[in-house]
Amino acid sequence: GAVVSQHPSWVICKSGTSVKIECRSLDFQATTMFWYRQFPKQSLMLMATSNEGSKATYEQGVEKDKFLINHASLTLSTLTVTSAHPEDSSFYICSAISRDYYEQYFGPGTRLTVT
Amino acid sequence: RKEVEQDPGPFNVPEGATVAFNCTYSNSASQSFFWYRQDCRKEPKLLMSVYSSGNEDGRFTAQLNRASQYISLLIRDSKLSDSATYLCVVSYYGGSQGNLIFGKGTKLSVKP
Numbered sequence: 159g160a161v162v163s164q165h166p167s168w169v170i171c172k173s174g175t176s177v178k179i180e181c182r183s184l185d186f187q188a189t190t191m192f193w194y195r196q197f198p199k200q201s202l203m204l205m206a207t208s209n210e211g212s213k214a215t216y217e218q219g220v221e222k223d224k225f226l227i228n229h230a231s232l233t234l235s236t237l238t239v240t241s242a243h244p245e246d247s248s249f250y251i252c253s254a255i256s257r258d259y260y261e262q263y264f265g266p267g268t269r270l271t272v273t
Numbered sequence: 274r275k276e277v278e279q280d281p282g283p284f285n286v287p288e289g290a291t292v293a294f295n296c297t298y299s300n301s302a303s304q305s306f307f308w309y310r311q312d313c314r315k316e317p318k319l320l321m322s323v324y325s326s327g328n329e330d331g332r333f334t335a336q337l338n339r340a341s342q343y344i345s346l347l348i349r350d351s352k353l354s355d356s357a358t359y360l361c362v363v364s365y366y367g368g369s370q371g372n373l374i375f376g377k378g379t380k381l382s383v384k385p
Contacts, residue, residue, distance in 0.1 A: 192372070192373075199377070200377060201277070201360070201375040201376055201377045201378065202317065202360075202373075202375040203375075204372055204373070204374075207372065249314070251316050251317075261319055262319075262373060264316035264317055264318070265316060266315065266316050267314075267315065267316050269314070
């Protein structure tokens with residue numbers, strides 16, 4: 159099956175700083191990538207959908223100026239959490255799809271802790 | 274009302290037991306249905322798609338009732354390795370090529 163990687167797998171940062179998370183499709187070209195967030199004991203919530211070369215579509219309630227998404231190539235999407243606050247501490251997971259695959263393939267997730 | 278609701282759990286069962294999970298979804302426009310498995314601090318992984326006719330994959334059987342907007346997962350002969358959180362997932366699109374809406378999940382713990 160297809161492989162999606164994320165980097166870093168975990169990060170601790172101070173309040174007010176920015177953090178960039180990378181999502182890569184390793185062996186296929188991802189036409190669309192999704193970014194999810196999961197708080198403890200909660201469901202995965204879709205934050206945004208990004209298509210290569212175009213602006214991301216954000217879900218209601220997700221601040222696009224705070225969560226910057228760049229899908230610059232068919233194998234890479236980045237999520238930057240700007241001016242992070244403790245309430246942004248969460249598990250961030252990306253997924254990717256292509257025309258060749260029926261299934262959304264998920265990355266291993268990035269655990270962000272903001273102190 | 275949440276879009277996808279599941280049994281709160283946790284389910285604690287002995288090895289070899291049969292366990293059933295239920296799920297309801299609120300949007301009748303939902304087109305695709307799945308069960309995912311998520312291990313602690315890991316990403317979700319597709320367990321199986323769910324079809325109206327019902328489908329089986331080894332010890333796992335999934336059922337869909339569109340009229341009742343109800344989905345179920347049955348696990349027979351539980352193994353220790355089945356311990357995980359099971360996520361009921363729906364999509365408004367055919368297949369999984371679209372936004373997935375996740376339930377909170379039901380935690381299963383299989384004991385020796």
